[in-house]
Amino acid sequence: MRRHYPIEMILRDAFTVLRTRSLPNLVQEQIERMILDGTLSPGEPLREAALANTLGVSRGPVREAFRGLEEKGLIRVEKNCGVQVRTLSHIEADQIYEVRITLEALIGRKVTENMTRQGINELTAILDDMAIAAEDSNVHPYTSLNLAYHDTLARLTGNPQLHETYRRLVSQLSLFRRRAYLHDMQSMALSLREHRAIFQAIADADGARASELLRDHAEDSRRRLHDALLPSDVPD
Amino acid sequence: MRRHYPIEMILRDAFTVLRTRSLPNLVQEQIERMILDGTLSPGEPLREAALANTLGVSRGPVREAFRGLEEKGLIRVEKNCGVQVRTLSHIEADQIYEVRITLEALIGRKVTENMTRQGINELTAILDDMAIAAEDSNVHPYTSLNLAYHDTLARLTGNPQLHETYRRLVSQLSLFRRRAYLHDMQSMALSLREHRAIFQAIADADGARASELLRDHAEDSRRRLHDALLPSDVPD
DNA sequence: TCGCCGAATATTGTCAACAATATGCAATAT
DNA sequence: ATATTGCATATTGTTGACAATATTCGGCGA
Structure with a gap:
């Protein structure tokens, strides 16, 4: 590179x-x-x-x-x-999600207000790479790009404090042993569509919609956390 | 004690x-x-x-x-x-306020959902002390109680992650050299009324109202930060 | 055989000495 | 006179040694 x-x-x-x-x-x-x-x-x-x-x-x-x-x-x-x-219980992970969801909504609003040409390019590049990874069903690269996408959004808000607060929560969430949420091509394709929709709302300068989509997106993640957990109640 | x-x-x-x-x-x-x-x-x-x-x-x-x-x-x-x-510029302080305002709204909702008899008692005790401090125009005790009140709200949400995230932001805000915002009896009395209104909304189990009041309260603080700063543009 | 006690070992907690770097000051040269 | 260089001092960066505490394992007694 x-x-x-x-x-x-x-x-x-x-x-x-x-x-x-x-x-x-x-x-x-x-x-x-x-x-x-x-x-x-x-x-x-x-x-x-x-x-x-x-x-x-x-x-x-x-x-x-x-x-x-x-x-x-x-x-x-x-x-x-x-x-x-540190080990993260599902309760703690859920509590983190609760904060994260709120922050995602703020990020959606602020990143739209603050979007620049440069930011658009960054996000487009990530989305393109995500599309390739989804096409090839490469789970690990897709997951990394997913993290990068959201981290980039937080950064592009232009509010370092918001970015830092967000990073802190996300990094702790990675402590929760993640059963592979996105394992098949369908879920990756769905995820990709959601990320594109978020991007579109931002590009359209529709802050309210970007905020709503990001919040929903995070709420989905939280729901997947529950779904992945409740059925298989045996930890490890 | x-x-x-x-x-x-x-x-x-x-x-x-x-x-x-x-x-x-x-x-x-x-x-x-x-x-x-x-x-x-x-x-x-x-x-x-x-x-x-x-x-x-x-x-x-x-x-x-x-x-x-x-x-x-x-x-x-x-x-x-x-x-x-660390020194905190007014820009950084403002950015922190932006995150804090969002968290206050979440705190208002969650603390109402999660309120207990014990929590009611704790808040009541703090409010009583605040009333005494306001009566006597004791600025420093009032400020401490103010911090304690909001910290207690964050704790009583029952979400330690939310509490910790909130504390982090508030402690950083204290780095901003605070011109005495609450210096006269009127502003303390006003502040006390607001805190009582927040308490009432929580006691009434009106989460939406508690959330709104807390957000407004934080937005007021942010506005005072601006007002205190813009007129006297000479830093130090 | 099971459970408890104690020594040996491993691991962490604290410290003081040494090395590397920056800061302040004085002397010299232009 | 001013700027620059070199030295002396102060401060931080890193290390290894020593002390305190926990863990493990073997022996002893019931």
């Missing part, structure tokens, strides 16, 4: 990395990635020394990273007993 | 403290308190060594506390340049 960049830009990047990225920061991001992509499963214990060895750093930075992740709600720290990847 | 408690309860408390509170935790809470009550002002630099000395601990726990506070959005950490209490 990366094309040739002028040397100054590369240097500026390297400079920025050295300037802002400290060991605790990198460690935190790395652990967060491993949690969100499932390398580390909810409930799994995290040992300071082991992680420090794996990442080639001392325990200090790892401990600092833990504090950040705890505040982010991604891990659970119990004094003298170690830390685990 | 504290009354006599049975010895078992005290012991259990002490046990709980030792069990769950680690040094980094206590340090973080202490610094957070100092930030929220204004002992540490926005923009003020925080020196690891100095804080460690003051609190009688080593720099390690202080650094860990910093990570947590950074994730909470209360401080700003710049590599090799130290950490400051």
Whole structure:
């Protein structure tokens, strides 16, 4: 993907990395990635020394990273007993959805108010990729693009606080062991249609409709959470 | 305020403290308190060594506390340049208000659905204290009670995620140097009436009205933020 | 055989020393 | 006189060692 960049830009990047990225920061991001992509499963214990060895750093930075992740709600720290990847009960997941649904409605309104040409292009690109993934029934890429689409919407509201609040909730939701909701081509096609409808409402500057569609979309997700859970009442 | 408690309860408390509170935790809470009550002002630099000395601990726990506070959005950490209490621009404060207003509406609806006898009592007690503070024109106690009232509403929704999300935003808002909004007896009296109206709607199980009143109440705050800011355009 | 106690081990909590980087100040050169 | 360079100091970044606590496992007694 990366094309040739002028040397100054590369240097500026390297400079920025050295300037802002400290060991605790990198460690935190790395652990967060491993949690969100499932390398580390909810409930799994995290040992300071082991992680420090794996990442080639001392325990200090790892401990600092833990504090950040705890505040982010991604891990659970119990004094003298170690830390685990946080497990999310279906009740907690449902409670998060309740907040998320409200935020989606706000996002729909604000992103429409704030939409730019650049934003339209970004969303179009994501939708195109989603179409390809849906066509090929590639579940994992589709799921990633789905997350990217909604995250992009939150960002394009132009309200970083809203974006951050939204991200926080979504990242915690990923702790809930997700039975593959979108597993067949039909559900992906349906999902794609919904995302296109949302895009259309935004492009038409119809904030009320975008808001409504996004809220409904999130409510569907919440309903799928219930449906996937209630029948199979055996956890694990 | 504290009354006599049975010895078992005290012991259990002490046990709980030792069990769950680690040094980094206590340090973080202490610094957070100092930030929220204004002992540490926005923009003020925080020196690891100095804080460690003051609190009688080593720099390690202080650094860990910093990570947590950074994730909470209360401080700003710049590599090799130290950490400051975060400053909130009026733009950021406004953006936070936008999210908060939406959450207040949700809180109004949920707290009404979820209200209990115990909750009614808690709110009544706070309102009574507010009335006394307003009567005496005691600004500081009134402000605290105001915060407590809204925080209690968020808690009584029975949705900890909603409560936590709300708290996060409110605590960041306290970073915005607050020109004393409620300075005279009239505005306190008005505020008290609004809080009583919200309570009444909840007690009447009128969720829609509680939601509307809370949203309006937050929108008023946001408007006061603008009004207090635009005339005096000179920052500091 | 089952349950309890205690030592050994592993893991986390805390600290102080060392390294790297930034800041402030003084001296020098233009 | 001003700007720049180099040094001294202060502050943060990282590490490894030591202390405290939990967990595990083997032995002992009922």
